[in-house]
Amino acid sequence: MKARTAGRHFRDSLKSISRNGWMTFASVSAVTVTLLLVGVFVMIMMNLNKVADDLEKDVEIKVIVELTADEAAITKLEEDIKNTPGIAEVAYSPKEDELNKLVLDFGEDLRLFEQQNPLHNVFYAKAENPQETAAVAKKVDNLDNTFEVKYGEGKIEKLFSFLNTSRNIGLVLILALLFTAMFLISNTIRITIVARRRDIEIMKLVGATNWFIRIPFILEGMWLGILGAIIPITLITILYYNIYNVLGPKLAQGKLFELLNFSPFIYQVDALILLMGVLIGVWGSFMSVRKFLRV
Amino acid sequence: MIEMVNVYKKYPNGIVAANGIDVEIKQGEFVYVVGPSGAGKSTFIKMMYREERPTSGDILINGVNLATLKNSKVPYLRRQIGVVFQDFKLLPRLNVYENVAFALEVIEETPKVIRKKVMDVLELVGLKHKARMFPTELSGGEQQRVSIARSIVNTPKLVIADEPTGNLDPDTSWEIMNIFEEINSRGTTIIMATHNREIVNTLRHRVIAVEGGLITRDVYGGDYGYES
Helix, strand or coil: CCHHHHHHHHHHHHHHHHHCHHHHHHHHHHHHHHHHHHHHHHHHHHHHHHHHHHHHHCCCEEEEECCCCCHHHHHHHHHHHHHCCCEEEEEEECHHHHHHHHHHHHCHHHHHHHCCCCCCCEEEEEECCHHHHHHHHHHHHCCCCEEEEECCCCHHHHHHHHHHHHHHHHHHHHHHHHHHHHHHHHHHHHHHHHCCHHHHHHHHHCCCCHHHHHHHHHHHHHHHHHHHHHHHHHHHHHHHHHHHHHHHHHHHHCCCCCCCCHHHHHHHHHHHHHHHHHHHHHHHHHHHHHHHCCC | CEEEEEEEEECCCCCEEEEEEEEEECCCCEEEEECCCCCCHHHHHHHHCCCCCCCEEEEEECCEECCCCCHHHHHHHHCCEEEEECCCCCCCCCCHHHHHHHHHHCCCCCHHHHHHHHHHHHHHCCCHHHCCCCHHHCCHHHHHHHHHHHHHCCCCCEEEEECCCCCCCHHHHHHHHHHHHHHHHCCCEEEEECCCHHHHHHCCCEEEEEECCEEEEEECCCCCCCCC
């Protein structure tokens, strides 16, 4: 395409935006509402996801070592655990440390046991993929000198299935929202195109190619998407700024969970909103103009 | 230039608008297409600029077969054909100059060439002084002249007109016919569907009568032929 034509398309699309004032307003409003919903949703989903990831990361495999194992056997076991496929990291906690933990939790009385420590030495291991903890734990259990392997059996399966379900529900909801938005926008743009059917018909009769006719409409859809993204981006950025600064510290205090950092996260969400606006607009125009090109 | 071989057209609703048409039209001819309404006249015309595709048979224009022409190639066919309609089909928000220039803009001509060609053609149809006016400010005859100017600005070898005088009073119709005569005298083929008996009987040219999807008469210098 020649530069002159590109310029013409560019001007045409802008002209059309201002000429179809009310239709532009309607389309932009539809985009705005949808993107706002999607944006808020993504914001919540991503943070819930972060919580889920944090919870997952806390899942440990506790490998209790046989009392009979000597130092060499313990070192060998550590190597064996490290070499088990799917293990990310291993930490050793001798029985003295284990007792100290109990003392911290249950009181000084337990110091009595320092003379004759009844506890086992322990390894704490983490799976590369937390969802595979159970399988990895089983492999570790088969190694020599393991007395018992614990990984919160039963509980973590429930946790994981709960987290997976909520992730899927969130994804489905976002997709449904996006679909609705595209439908709304392609319909609104269709109305502006119907008003210009005659233009399209004449363009076709004088020998304009389909792309020549399509491009101004697609550009127009893009502008609608960009215009529709302005308010959601502004609102969501301000909203998250406040949540992060006001609510964030309180949540972190309770050790419940930490919010995603403001800086890269919210700009990523903003970029996503803009991208979705543009895609929705372009796709909507493309679908609507298609019907009118069969002259 | 144009050759139709055994052209058959059946619409999805079952109507057969062309039932085996064979015809040849040479470069530079002036052809009237006459016939009662609903006889297949419009379909005959529309198939020539590929608004309709024949169900079977071949339509050759300068060696290109329209029956098998890909949709993506249609724009390039249309650039070689000027089309004029009964209802003018002008863009109301563009002025006369812009309406004519439009046909050149969509084929990406340079502004310099566009200006020259548009002014030349407006001169030919006698509307140079009204170049800045909008279609709504013009009479029907003037609007039709703009539409003719647009159809020929790209110097096509073939101009197809579908009842170009259908909406015009007799005097204005004669003005329009003079322009077509002028274009034809420069070597452009003209194919015109019309119901205007007086014009056909006065400006004698080849007459093709279409009835029931068939060519029932094809006479050089013939008359309109239907009783009023």
